[in-house]
Amino acid sequence: MASGNNGDLASTWASIQQGVDIILYRFEEGLDYKKYMALYTTIYDYCTSLKMHPSQSTGSNVMHQKGANLMGADLYKKLKDYLKEHLEALLKDRDQNEALLVFYTKQWAKYTRAGTYIHHSFKYLNRHWVKREIDEGHKNIYDINTLALVSWRDHLFMTVQAQIMDAVLTLIEKQRNGETIEQSLIKNVVDSFVALGLEENDSTKATLDIYKQYFESPFISATEAYYTSESKTFLAENSVTDYMKRAEKRLEEEDSRVQMYLHESSKKPLISKCETVLIKEHTTVIQDEFQTLLNQDQVDDLKRMYSLLSRVPDSLDKLRVIFEAHVRKQGNAAVEKVYEAAKNAETNEGEKGEGEDEEEEKPKPKKKGAKPAPNAEIAVDAKIYVEALLEVHTKYNELVHNAFRGEAGFVSSLDKACKEFVNRNKVCGSGSSKSPELLAKFCDSLLRKTSKVSDDREVEEILNNIMTVFKYVEDKDVFQKFYSKFLAKRLVNQASASDDAEASMISKLKEACGFEYTSKLQRMFTDISLSKDLNDTFKDQMVKTHEKEDVLDFSIFVLNSSSWPFQFSASGFNIPEDLVKTYERFQGFYQSKHSGRKLNWHFLYSKGELKANYCKGSKTGYTYQVSNFQMGVLLQYNTALSYSWEDLLASTGLSPETLGSAMSTLVKAKVLIIAGEGKLGSAKSTYNLNLDFKSKKVRINFNIPGKSEAKAETDDTHKTIEEDRKLLIQAAIVRIMKTRKVLKAQILMTEVLNQLSTRFKPKVSDVKKCIDILLEKEYIERKEDDKDTFSYLA
Structure with missing residues (x-):
């Protein structure tokens, strides 16, 4: 082992190299603890053997006299040169029969594991000399583990990276084509590219520069080329629906690919590029299929189309427009079916009635091409009409939530379409008041005792459906008027099926339109x-x-x-x-x-019951349920069996029209028999009590308004609505002008329309008329210098 003088560098490195060789080449033999400590000690002894000369000191460096001397640079350079030679030898001696990716990943695994052990062996050098160099800002000095990675990058990776990527892209293409590949090879390559990203100015920080430049960039380019070719070919040979399935599958595959072996940072650029190539570049073709899918109710394909196009900005706008037009068309078609069915039923009923009333007068054959009178109103069943509206809304509301995930734009399109066909359709004619009228009639039939729906939960569900249609009704004041009329009759006639159902409906209306809308309805219950x-x-x-x-x-x-x-x-x-x-x-x-x-x-709204004991064919007699006016007529027959028309007018005090209306049901039911001219209301006719009257029922209701009376009442209601609207418009104008004092005519018009839109949609002509009325009443005036501007008169 080296003794620690200048002449010992060669022998010291020779000793260190033996340990490094074992780590790099013969790791499987094992670097036992004794050999590891010998290597560590050799490096330590060399770094601490020589004292720094004063001439080598920089500033006050006394603290380093007992630490690592400047000779650490020699060991660092020796190791750096050694790693370079090792890596160059690896490339030179590579078995050419071995696949490049297998060679690369196998050597990378061995090398990085060895680098860790070498790093620990040079721990003293790292802790002192390397740290000092880095702290002093010296470039290209790294801790030993980072030095190993930099060496790999500079002397092996940069030489083979292009070939590596070609091999990787070939494997990925095979996988895209359905072949099975060894994914771990790609995963290991990716890991190495990521690990080689080092911050030049701070070796402690990692970057993705190497991965982005040498892996992600060529990978994204290859992906674009692959899917550009495939999508064009597939679309040319297959249907749009099949293409969407293919595109959906490809996007799922690429998303999974990120999870399998790519770095997570590649997900966004990869998926974005796939969306551009697979969807954006074929947006028009996909959009053009939307109407066909709607016509065929292909929910799964519509869901798939939405899922794909929602990835591309603004590509759903066209679909929303098509969807709105489609729903509006379907709504109008559903209403037209109801209208035509009612029209045919009315025609058949009229022809049947003609034949029954007067056999000798057969209906005249219609002329070829004859059309019904344009102003003729067809009596549409309220229940059938509302259910037709609901059926269309329910169908497409489910589609919006199931296929379009309840996206706000499609919800808005559905609402616009429903609002249009609910207020303007074949039944509504030129106005928009028919829908609220029929909706109120449907409520009345549901909430009456005669309703066929008795289950509370079912009633509540239908009321919720009614509120769905109500939401789209523009003329909510029309509904309020008719609903109020029907409710009043139910309460007065004690015909409500359930107080709870009545209260529930009013609560729903209050929630939708506010307290003022239902205040009178609630006061009715208080009066009762x-x-x-x-x-x-x-x-x-x-x-x-x-x-x-x-x-x-x-x-x-x-x-x-x-x-x-x-x-x-x-x-x-x-x-x-x-x-x-x-x-x-x-x-x-x-x-x-x-x-x-x-x-x-x-x-007019009163009624009663009379006990009839005069009929020869009944031992127990009958109970007549009659209006007060009918009672006034029948009670006359307690003193005589026959009366003239003039006698009945005088005794009841009724007008001819009212008396005729009251008696028509009695005459039709043959309780009274007309003598003389035989025509109801004729001054020369007399009315005899029919002593031979018979009925299968014991209790007989004669208090049934005729069609003409019902129509007259409906017309009166509409007249009342028009008068109320004039007052509401005038009140809105005064309210606005009182606040603003001076206002341009166009702005005033806009604000009036906005304020009243929650109750009804005022006609511009009606607003202008109301402005004229208020000018005459001197609530407002035109400015002299600007006739298009109004001023409020306090």
Whole structure:
């Protein structure tokens, strides 16, 4: 072993080299502890044997006099030269029959393991001389382990890296073509490229420069070339749907490739390049298939298309436009089917009725090419209509969530399409008020006792579906008016199937439109509850103050006129003598409790039951369920069996139209038989009580409004809506002008439309008319110097 003088460098290195040779070439023989310590001691003794001369000192370096001297540089250079020679010899002596990747990965594994042991053997040199050199900023000085890697990079890697990458890319292409390869070879190569990335200015820091330059860059270029060729060939020979499956599979494979043997930093550039080549460059071809997939309801392929195109910026925009148009078309088609079915049913019913009423007058054959009157309104079943709307929405809502992952853009397209076909379709005609009207009718049929749906959970589910359609309705004020009318009738006629269902619907409406929208609806229930208490109190008082048999089975609803949709009109109805006492007693009772209030009696909405014992064909008699007006007519027949039209007009006090409407059902059911001219409402006709009246039912309901009455009521409701809208528009204009004081006409128009859009969609012409009304009323004025600007008049 060296004794530690200048002449000992050669012999010392010869001793050290023996240990390094064992580590590099004969590691399998083993470097036992004794040999390892001998190697470590030799290096230590050499580094500490000579004292630094003063001339070699730099500054105050006394601390180094007992540490490593400058002779450490000799050992560092010896080792550096030795590693270079070793690596050059490896390349020179390589067995050419051995595959390059096998040789490279095998030698890399041996070399890096040896480098670790050599590093530990030179620990003293690392800790003192190397550290000092690095601290003083000397370039190209590394710890021994890093020196080994730098040597590999400079003397072996740079020589074979191009060949290595060719071999690696060949293996990867084979794998892409479906062949089985030894993935560990690529993994080991990648690890070596990563390990060789060293920060030149700080050997303690690693970089990916070598990996990025010599592996990732050629790998990405080869990937681009491979998939460019494959995608063009595949698309030319296969369908777009098959291509999408192929592209999806390829993207999954490349993602897995990163996990298998690439560095994780390559994932983003690799997948990005694959997306460009496989999807972006074929975006138009893929987009053009979208309509076909929609037409054929190919959900899996639509899901795949969305998944692929969502990777490319802005490529979904075209799909959203196509989707919106498709849903709108499907919605309109569904409504048109409902319309045509209703139209055919109405035509068949009309022809059948003609034949039954007058056999001698057969329907005249229609002229070839004849079309129905353009203004004729077809009576569409509300349930069928709403279910048709819901079916389209449900189908495409599921598609949006299943195929398009509920993406906001497709949700918006669905909403736009649904809003369009819900408010503008064949049934709606030129307006947008038919949908809310039919929706309200569907609610009414569902919430009535006569509803075929009795399960609470099913009712709740249908109510939720109704709210789905309601969300798209533009004229929410129309729905409110009709719903209010129907609810009022259900409450007054005690026809609601469930109080819980009624409350649930109002709660949903309140959540959707706010408290103001449902405030009157909720007050209706309050009035009904108070009326029940009022009836109980009145009945108790009648029992106490009058003979029991003198008290009719009588109940009444006292309703706040501001909350209920009933329009009061004095009918001139003469209350029958049988009801006068009860009527007067309640008047007195109520006035005693609430002095100063006025009761307006709505006989039009009143009803009752009459016991009919006159029929010859019935031993037990019948119970007639009738309106108050019908009751007023029938009770006349307690004193006579026949009356003229003029007699009935005089005795009931009704107008001819109202009396005719009340009697039409009685005449049609043959409770009354027309004599004389035989035409209802004729001054020359008389009406006889039919003593031979028969019915299979014991309780018979005659209080059924005719189609003409229902239509008249609907028309009245629409007129009320129009009047309410005028007031709402005027209120909005005043509210805006009061806040802004001065405003341009166009801005005022825009703000009015925005404010009222949650209740209905005002027509620009209606807003202009309301502005003119407010100008006349001097709420606002035009500025003299600018006629297009309005000022608020306080």
